Amino acid sequence: MSQVATRSPPAAPREDEPRQHDSLDVPQVEGSGPVSTGGPVAFRGEPLLDTLTVLVQEVHTATDLKKPGMVGAINALLARLPAEVDAGAASAVLQRLLAAGRLEGLADEEGQFASIAATQTLLDLGYPHALEVTPEQLEALRRWRPTTPPVPWFNISVTLFFAFVAQIFFASSGPDYHPMMAEVLAGGTRRFAERTWLEDFVRSTSALVTAGQFWSNFAAFILSVAAGWHYRGRRLARRVFFGLGVLGLLVGSLQLTASVWLTWTTFASAAGSLVSGWLLKRR
Numbered sequence: 001m002s003q004v005a006t007r008s009p010p011a012a013p014r015e016d017e018p019r020q021h022d023s024l025d026v027p028q029v030e031g032s033g034p035v036s037t038g039g040p041v042a043f044r045g046e047p048l049l050d051t052l053t054v055l056v057q058e059v060h061t062a063t064d065l066k067k068p069g070m071v072g073a074i075n076a077l078l079a080r081l082p083a084e085v086d087a088g089a090a091s092a093v094l095q096r097l098l099a100a101g102r103l104e105g106l107a108d109e110e111g112q113f114a115s116i117a118a119t120q121t122l123l124d125l126g127y128p129h130a131l132e133v134t135p136e137q138l139e140a141l142r143r144w145r146p147t148t149p150p151v152p153w154f155n156i157s158v159t160l161f162f163a164f165v166a167q168i169f170f171a172s173s174g175p176d177y178h179p180m181m182a183e184v185l186a187g188g189t190r191r192f193a194e195r196t197w198l199e200d201f202v203r204s205t206s207a208l209v210t211a212g213q214f215w216s217n218f219a220a221f222i223l224s225v226a227a228g229w230h231y232r233g234r235r236l237a238r239r240v241f242f243g244l245g246v247l248g249l250l251v252g253s254l255q256l257t258a259s260v261w262l263t264w265t266t267f268a269s270a271a272g273s274l275v276s277g278w279l280l281k282r283r
Contacts, residue, residue: 048077048080048081048084048085049081049085049089049090049093051077052074052077052078052081052093053093055070055073055074055077056074056097056102056103056114058070059071059074059106060102067106068107068108068109069108069109071106071107071108071112071114072108072109072110072112074103074106074108074114074117075108075112075114075117078094078114078117078118078120078121079117079121081094081121081125082121082124082125082126087125087126087129088129090121090125090129091122091125091129091132094118094121094122095122095132097118098115098118098119098137103115103118109235110235115137115140116140116141119133119137119138119140119141120141122137123141150229151224151225151228151229151234151280152279152280153221153224153225153228155279156221156224156276156279156280157221159272159275159276159279160217160218160221160272160276162272163217163268163269163271163272163273163275164214164217164269164272166268166271166272167210167213167214167265167266167268167269170261170264170265170268171206171210171261171262171265173261196257198257198258199257199258202254202255202257202258202259202262203258203259203262206255206258206262206265209251209255209266210265210266210269213244213248213266213269213270213273214269216244216273217241217244217269217272217273217276220237220240220241220244220273220276221276223236223237223240224237224238224241224276224280228280234280237280238277238280238281239277240277241273241274241276241277241280242273242274242277244270244273245270245271245273245274245277246270247270248266248267248269248270248273249267249270251266252264252265252266252267252270
């Protein structure tokens with residue numbers, strides 16, 4: 001008697017077995033097929049959409065201090081979608097977020113609204129996804145214009161000028177500017193030959209530090225005037241000023257090992273940098 005070969009039916013997937021789109025509630029669209037990565041099957045662009053969805057969820061529970069930075073990250077992800085994510089999947093996610101109002105009222109540090117960025121992304125996805133933009137969204141996009149306040153160049157220049165004047169005052173008024181005075185104040189019991197190597201290094205580089213701070217602040221001022229009209233250039237100039245200020249505070253603290261007058265000289269310029277960076281903050 002011949003045996004008839006039978007094929008057992010395929011096993012049903014277990015309920016706890018992960019599925020392709022559990023992490024994203026987006027439909028499978030034409031052209032968003034799996035991409036071979038040498039391991040498990042992955043869908044092109046899915047991690048980026050996962051990150052976007054998680055950020056949108058977290059931004060609503062974040063503090064007011066953290067929200068602008070998180071919205072900036074959301075806007076940056078939205079700008080990447082047309083080039084890095086399947087158009088159908090990206091459109092489905094954006095339509096869901098816009099329809100639910102999850103992007104309304106969210107603005108980054110430069111005033112860019114997430115809802116406006118999402119509408120612009122839908123348009124950048126091209127046909128037919130651009131046709132899904134509603135007339136209300138188009139009108140909001142048309143009315144919105146990125147506005148950057150004028151660069152307060154006069155206030156910054158006055159701030160840096162007085163900071164430099166304070167530098168000159170502290171540098172020239174302290175006993176370290178007059179070697180004989182420093183020796184008298186020391187009671188004649190300490191000779192300059194007894195200085196430590198760190199103290200000698202700090203004193204020998206004090207003039208270089210002062211000149212470096214002056215020219216660095218001047219370069220940052222030119223950057224703010226030349227590029228501050230655009231929010232990206234304004235943000236760069238602000239960060240440069242803040243960086244110079246923090247660096248000045250660190251160097252000034254190190255100069256305490258040699259002279260408090262050198263410290264105040266460096267702190268004066270650092271204060272000018274920090275105030276200038278604060279003046280560049282968007283209001």
